[in-house]
Amino acid sequence: MKNEQISMALTDNSEASTLQKTGIILFASGILSAIIAAAGAGNAQPVLFFWLAFGLSTAGGLLYAYTYFKNPISIQNNGIFNHGISNRGAIAWLTGLLFTGFYIILYWFPQYLEGLIRATDTLSMLLRNRPADQWFLYGTIYTVAVLVMGIRFIGKYRHSRYQVVRTLSVMFFQTGFAFLLPAVLLRLNQPEFYFSYFWPLKYSYLFPNDVNYFLNSGSVGYFMVFWGAVMTFIATPLLTYNYGKRWYCSFVCGCGGLAETVGDPFRQNSNKSLLSWKIERYSVHSVLVLVSLATILLWVNSYTNGAVLGNFSGSFAKSYGFFIGSIFSGVVGTGFYPIFGSRVWCRFGCPMAAILGIFQRFKSKFRITTNGGQCISCGNCSTYCEMGIDVRAYAQKGENIIRASCVGCGICSAVCPRGVLKLENLDEKSRFEGYTKPEIN
Amino acid sequence: MYLKVVIIGNGITGITTARHIRKLNNAHITVISDETAYFFSRTALMYVYMGHLKFEHTQPYENWFWKKNKINLLQARVDKIDFLHKKILLNDESFLNYDKLIIATGSLPRTVDVPGQHLKGVQGLYHKQDVELMEKNTAGIRKAVIIGGGLIGIEMAEMLHSRNIAVDFLIREQHYWASVLPIPEATMISKHIAEYHINLHPQTELKEIIGDKNGAVKSIITSDNTEIECQFVGITIGVQPNVNFLKNSEIAIDKGILVNDFLETNIADVYAAGDCAQFIHPKHKHPAIEQLWYTGKMQGEALAQTICGHKTMYNRGVWFNSAKFLAIEYQTYGAMFNTPAKGDTTFYWEHPKGKIAMRANFNASNFTLTGFNFMGIRFRQAVAENWIIAQKNIWEVMENLSLGFFDPEFFTNHHQPILTQFLQQYPKPIA
Numbered sequence: 027m028k029n030e031q032i033s034m035a036l037t038d039n040s041e042a043s044t045l046q047k048t049g050i051i052l053f054a055s056g057i058l059s060a061i062i063a064a065a066g067a068g069n070a071q072p073v074l075f076f077w078l079a080f081g082l083s084t085a086g087g088l089l090y091a092y093t094y095f096k097n098p099i100s101i102q103n104n105g106i107f108n109h110g111i112s113n114r115g116a117i118a119w120l121t122g123l124l125f126t127g128f129y130i131i132l133y134w135f136p137q138y139l140e141g142l143i144r145a146t147d148t149l150s151m152l153l154r155n156r157p158a159d160q161w162f163l164y165g166t167i168y169t170v171a172v173l174v175m176g177i178r179f180i181g182k183y184r185h186s187r188y189q190v191v192r193t194l195s196v197m198f199f200q201t202g203f204a205f206l207l208p209a210v211l212l213r214l215n216q217p218e219f220y221f222s223y224f225w226p227l228k229y230s231y232l233f234p235n236d237v238n239y240f241l242n243s244g245s246v247g248y249f250m251v252f253w254g255a256v257m258t259f260i261a262t263p264l265l266t267y268n269y270g271k272r273w274y275c276s277f278v279c280g281c282g283g284l285a286e287t288v289g290d291p292f293r294q295n296s297n298k299s300l301l302s303w304k305i306e307r308y309s310v311h312s313v314l315v316l317v318s319l320a321t322i323l324l325w326v327n328s329y330t331n332g333a334v335l336g337n338f339s340g341s342f343a344k345s346y347g348f349f350i351g352s353i354f355s356g357v358v359g360t361g362f363y364p365i366f367g368s369r370v371w372c373r374f375g376c377p378m379a380a381i382l383g384i385f386q387r388f389k390s391k392f393r394i395t396t397n398g399g400q401c402i403s404c405g406n407c408s409t410y411c412e413m414g415i416d417v418r419a420y421a422q423k424g425e426n427i428i429r430a431s432c433v434g435c436g437i438c439s440a441v442c443p444r445g446v447l448k449l450e451n452l453d454e455k456s457r458f459e460g461y462t463k464p465e466i467n
Numbered sequence: 468m469y470l471k472v473v474i475i476g477n478g479i480t481g482i483t484t485a486r487h488i489r490k491l492n493n494a495h496i497t498v499i500s501d502e503t504a505y506f507f508s509r510t511a512l513m514y515v516y517m518g519h520l521k522f523e524h525t526q527p528y529e530n531w532f533w534k535k536n537k538i539n540l541l542q543a544r545v546d547k548i549d550f551l552h553k554k555i556l557l558n559d560e561s562f563l564n565y566d567k568l569i570i571a572t573g574s575l576p577r578t579v580d581v582p583g584q585h586l587k588g589v590q591g592l593y594h595k596q597d598v599e600l601m602e603k604n605t606a607g608i609r610k611a612v613i614i615g616g617g618l619i620g621i622e623m624a625e626m627l628h629s630r631n632i633a634v635d636f637l638i639r640e641q642h643y644w645a646s647v648l649p650i651p652e653a654t655m656i657s658k659h660i661a662e663y664h665i666n667l668h669p670q671t672e673l674k675e676i677i678g679d680k681n682g683a684v685k686s687i688i689t690s691d692n693t694e695i696e697c698q699f700v701g702i703t704i705g706v707q708p709n710v711n712f713l714k715n716s717e718i719a720i721d722k723g724i725l726v727n728d729f730l731e732t733n734i735a736d737v738y739a740a741g742d743c744a745q746f747i748h749p750k751h752k753h754p755a756i757e758q759l760w761y762t763g764k765m766q767g768e769a770l771a772q773t774i775c776g777h778k779t780m781y782n783r784g785v786w787f788n789s790a791k792f793l794a795i796e797y798q799t800y801g802a803m804f805n806t807p808a809k810g811d812t813t814f815y816w817e818h819p820k821g822k823i824a825m826r827a828n829f830n831a832s833n834f835t836l837t838g839f840n841f842m843g844i845r846f847r848q849a850v851a852e853n854w855i856i857a858q859k860n861i862w863e864v865m866e867n868l869s870l871g872f873f874d875p876e877f878f879t880n881h882h883q884p885i886l887t888q889f890l891q892q893y894p895k896p897i898a
Contacts, residue, residue, distance in 0.1 A: 098663065100794030104629040105518035113521075185794070187877040299529060397873055398848025400789055400798070402760045403479070404511035405524040418527055439875050441519075443791040445798060445845035448873050463784050464852050 042093045049090030056083025060142055068141030076145040080170060087174035094181030101441055102182050103410075111364065112291050118364035126361030133352050136160035153209035162209075168284065169205040173197055175287035182290070186440045188449075192276050196283030204280045217243045219250045222278050224257040226317045227378035229351070232258070233321060233343065234328035263385055269451055270392025271382030272434025279378075281371060284360065285412065286435060289368025293412035293437065296367030302414055306374050306431065313350055314380040320346045350375065369412040373431055383430030391451040392434065394427035396420060398461045400446045407438035407447060421446055424461035470494040472774060473555060473563055475545050476571035479760055480741030482506040483767025484569055484774070485538050491775040496537070497563065499555075501544040502594055505530060509573075510760055512598045513622045517629040522595070550717050550734050567736050567774050570713075570724060571767070574706035574742040574758060579614065583676030588684035589700040592619055601626075601701075608632055608698035612687050614673045615704035616643050618790050621656075623701045624665050625793055635695050636660065637671045643792070649805050651815055652842055655824060656792045663793055676700055706758055708743040721745055723756050728780045730770045738774070740766040750783060752802040759788060785852045786838075795822060800851035801838025803828060811837050814861075814892060816885045818843075825885060829861040836864045844881065845873035862896075865889045 059078035062068075068075045094102060110117040131138050136159075143163045150158035176197040183189035203222035212218050217240055225232035231254045240247035265273045275282040323339035359371025372379050386392060394417070401424070407417035413431045417438045420427045427438075427447070439447040472488060474481045477500035485496050511525040533540050544558040548568070555563040576591025578584060588604050590597060605611065611627050613620050616638030624634050640646060642653035643660060660667050672690040679685040686696045708723035719725045719733040723745030726732055730740045741763040742756070749755040757766075762783065772779035789798045803826070807813045812831040817824040823843035829836050835858035839851055850871035854864055869882045 098794060101519075103514075103517070103519040107521050108518040186875060187879075188875040191877050395873075397845070398787075398852070399761055399764070400787070400848055402510040403508040403527045404514060405508060405520055405527065406511070406514065409520055409524045422527060436875060443796070444789045445796050445873060448845070448875060450876070461849060464849070464856055 042096055045093045045096075046090055049086045049088075049093070052086030052089060053083050054086070056080070056086055063145050064139050064142040066141045068143075068145040072145045072147055075141070076148060079142065079145060080166070084170055084174055087171075088177065091174060091178035091181055094178055095184070097181075099185045101185075101443075103406075103441065106294060112294065114295060114365055118292075122362050122364045125363060126357055129357040129361050132160055132164055133356065139163060150209075153206065154212045156212065165205050165208075168280070169200055172200045172280075172283050172287050175290065176283075179287050179290050183437075183440060186436070188436045189440060192272075192436070193286065195277040196279070196286060199278045200280050200283045203278075211246075216246045217250060220280075221253060222280060224254055224262070224378065225321070226258075226314065226381065227279070227281070227376060229317050229321065229346070229377070234324050262382065263389075266382050266385040266392075267390050270390050270432070270434050270449075271379065271386045272392070272432075272436075272449070274382060275372065275379060275433035276435050281355065281359070281376065282369075282433065285363075285368040285372060289360075289363050289412065292363045293368045294409050295365060296369065296373070296412050296414040298408050298411070298414050298416050300416075303416075306414070309374040310376065310380045310383070310431075313354075313375050314377040316346055316350065317377045367412055367414070369433070372433060373413050379431070379433070386432070387428060387430040389454075391454050391457070392428075393450065393452070393457040394420075394432065394438065395448045395450055395452075396424050396426055396461060397444075397446045397448065399424055399463065400444050402444055404443060406441040406443065410437050410441050412437070417447070426457060426460060428457060470774075471564060471566040472496050472569065473565035473567075474498045474569040474571060475555075476500060476573055476741070476743075477503065477506050477540065478509060478571060478573045478741060478763065479506075480573070480763035480767045481569065481571035483764050484571065484740065484770050486536070487768050487771030488774055489536050489538060491771060491777075494775070495539075497539040497541055499541045499543055499545060499557070499563075501542070501558075502596070504540060504542050505533070507595070509593075512592075512595065513626050516598050516601060516626045545712060548713070548716060548718075550737060553736070565736075568738070569770065569774070570710075570732075570737070570739040570743060571741045571763075572709040572712075572743045575709045575711075576619075576702065577705045577707050579673060579702055579704065581673055581675055583678055583684070583687075584702075586676055586678040586684050586700075587682050588698055589676060589702065591702045592623055593706060601699075605630060605632060605699050610635070610695075610697045611699035611701065612637065612673075612695055612697040613701040613703055615702065616640060616667075617703060617705060618644075619706075620701070620703035621660070621792050623703055624660070624663075627699075627701075628663055628665060632699070634665045635668060635697065636665050637668045637673060637689060639670065639672060641669050643667065645805060647805055649813070649815070649826065649840070651817060652797075652824060652826070652840060653805075655817065655821055655842060656795065658821065659793055659795055673700075706742065708745065708756065710743055729773055729778060730766060730781055731773075738770055740770050752808065753783060753786065757783070761787065785855050787848060787851070795843050796841075796845065798841045798844075798846055798848075799839065800846070800848065801828070801836075801855045803838040803840050808837065814865075814889055816881075816888050818881065818884075823881065825881075827861065827864065827889075829864075830858075833858075834861045835859060836861055847871045847873045861893070 056079055059075060059082060063075035063079050107113045139160055143158050143160055146158040146163050146166055150162050176193050179193050180190050199222045204220050208218045208220055230236045237251055240250045320343040323335060324343055327335045327339040354375045355371045362370055401421040403418055403422045405418055411417050413433055415429050415432060417427055434449055436449050439449060472494045474485055477498045481498055485498050488494050488496055505526050507525040508527060511520060514520040515522050545555055546558050547556040553565050574593060576593045590600055590604060610633045612635045613623050614637050624636055627634050643656045645653040657667055673687060674690050675688040676684060677686045684698055684700050686694050687700060688694055710720055710724055713720060717734060723743050724732055724739035725747050726739050726744045727747055730738045732739050742758045745756045766781050769779045769781040785801055787800045802808050807828050810830055811828045813826060813828045815826045825844055826840040828838045836854050865886055872880060
């Protein structure tokens with residue numbers, strides 16, 4: 027039996043890192059091609075630059091993702107805090123600046139993306155039967171990013187079927203409901219509608235303008251208004267009661283989908299301090315109040331034909347759209363992934379998350395159960411919580427974790443080295459009851 | 468005047484005691500530590516080396532917590548204790564008075580007595596400083612040897628593996644941790660270790676460490692006279708109570724500081740708890756020195772009650788422990804040893820792929836559950852404890868095993884194959 031060796035041909039890390047480097051180089055070439063395309067080359071050679079920009083970056087991303095499947099089936103967090111990209115090094119700040127810059131150009135200076143937009147014309151014609159615009163380009167990048175980084179995520183967490191299932195789910199909803207279906211609707215001359223987004227995240231779906239537009243678009247439009255109302259007012263409370271807010275945030279939502287896939291390498295950078303929790307509560311609920319106000323004002327104004335509020339409600343809604351919809355959710359929320367972690371928008375800004383959170387905290391069967399006295403206070407759960415919840419503070423006391431902000435990603439349970447945490451939906455009554463040591467004799 | 472409580476040691480035991488005293492009354496609490504300014508989770512040190520965490524992540528409380536809760540933290544070393552005058556002498560020659568003293572100084576890594584033991588690159592792993600030293604000692608090296616196949620040994624192997632350092636792992640037993648794990652479980656872990664290309668050397672001990680001309684490790688010689696090249700030697704043959712500074716004082720010491728079931732030492736108003744304490748009358752089937760995170764925590768909770776005037780006996784409850792061997796999680800409940808306790812019989816099920824297993828021990832004459840081992844299965848502690856205390860009938864246990872499964876949602880439930888095999892081996896008696 028001495029020196030028994032069982033070889034399972036695990037990759038040695040040098041091979042893995044060669045693959046990773048090749049992937050990164052391919053990806054960088056893709057990005058470079060995209061920049062060249064945007065600078066004008068895309069106008070002349072749209073198809074070539076489509077393949078260069080999307081083909082190279084996707085191929086690079088997939089190669090990089092593939093290396094995660096070669097690693098042993100277990101937690102793959104080695105070196106996270108030794109690398110600048112995942113530990114707020116210079117490269118992380120640079121990436122944050124690039125992301126942020128991209129959003130600023132996308133929202134306010136799309137003319138600088140013209141060449142790249144033209145590169146997606148062929149795809150847009152194919153799917154939507156009309157030329158691309160900046161939002162089609164954005165949707166394409168978004169979807170490809172969720173798919174590629176989703177594959178990486180599945181490779182990284184493939185020891186947990188929960189992680190695999192919910193990642194396949196966000197990949198499906200992003201591709202099907204947030205990319206292909208709206209495109210096909212346009213092709214059929216129907217209103218562009220995202221069946222996976224509801225008020226108040228997609229605030230305009232209950233604004234008078236959108237509602238009237240849908241209602242004037244025939245039976246499909248009626249269904250869209252009906253769908254939006256049912257999802258917001260009936261399905262949301264029911265599903266959240268039964269499963270917690272994760273049914274949306276970690277299985278359906280596109281913002282959540284991007285955070286879980288593209289944002290996963292940065293999840294550890296969310297702030298866990300008590301102070302950040304205090305800020306979060308003020309901030310996220312303020313946004314909910316603002317969007318509710320904007321909606322009410324617009325309807326009041328619509329009923330009174332502008333007699334009561336004049337232009338105020340319109341400009342209020344516009345400001346909301348500008349500051350919250352664009353700056354907060356896009357520029358800050360996604361742009362700062364590498365610095366503040368992956369769920370800045372979901373945590374501090376998303377009004378949908380706020381509503382779901384209120385249900386989850388006060389009326390839901392969902393909780394994260396702590397397994398008795400087994401916690402060793404190591405801190406992996408808190409560190410890898412993208413929502414900045416100090417999970418350990420509850421776990422080490424044997425208390426269940428019931429927090430409005432928890433999106434139920436399940437990573438705390440996955441990274442726990444002692445099997446202490448379990449996300450579950452059980453009888454609502456007992457959910458706050460912590461563990462007490464049973465009496466002996 | 469408030470009661471003056473001094474606690475030596477800011478590990479899980481000392482800090483738990485301090486926190487629980489604070490919950491109960493207004494005592495003036497001072498916690499002294501030489502190691503770090505703030506409490507951290509010792510069990511998490513490996514993750515700092517592996518880059519999963521930064522050191523600050525291992526600190527369970529934010530730094531403002533201590534001031535807010537009026538727990539004074541003092542980073543200093545205790546040189547001597549004057550038990551007669553209730554005075555502590557610190558390394559900066561200042562004194563500290565106490566009304567009640569709690570010694571929770573934890574452990575020291577055990578050392579080997581072989582030629583070359585003091586060479587550069589030879590070390591144990593226990594303190595924060597050991598990880599910092601390990602960081603230096605392993606910078607840029609290719610090969611390491613670990614001596615001693617316990618929990619710290621496999622942690623160190625995982626740490627080194629994360630840095631692509633080839634590991635030779637010398638253990639005394641035939642299989643990994645066979646002093647505690649039954650052979651099937653120990654074999655499973657040994658195979659798992661090999662999958663990580665960690666080279667396990669069963670029944671092998673360290674004979675000598677060879678140095679190079681700079682006084683650094685070059686290789687080791689094993690008990691069967693094999694030379695293994697390495698630039699690092701991890702000594703993980705266990706820990707011992709950190710009580711050297713109390714030798715030749717009035718306090719009664721055997722291996723650890725001797726305490727009764729109330730954690731009282733032989734000196735009035737002086738208590739000891741955690742790794743450094745040794746029970747004079749250990750409970751049946753329990754060790755005299757309990758060197759676990761969980762036991763330290765529970766001892767601290769009991770001791771705080773006693774300090775605050777509610778004299779409370781330390782009650783370990785149903786034994787439990789857990790660990791993670793590379794990727795395989797392990798949980799154990801009840802009195803589980805490498806062979807069944809006297810009067811017990813055992814049932815073992817292993818998944819065909821060999822990464823998941825469970826064992827239930829039960830009394831051979833009245834068929835009541837006595838304990839569980841789980842490998843790669845998470846199980847609810849409350850369920851296991853209640854069943855063990857209630858001496859639940861083993862057939863009832865096996866039929867209801869799903870009540871205890873704690874694996875995440877969508878994981879495979881192995882209840883059916885487990886139950887089927889159990890009923891084949893132990894057909895249910897007709898009532």
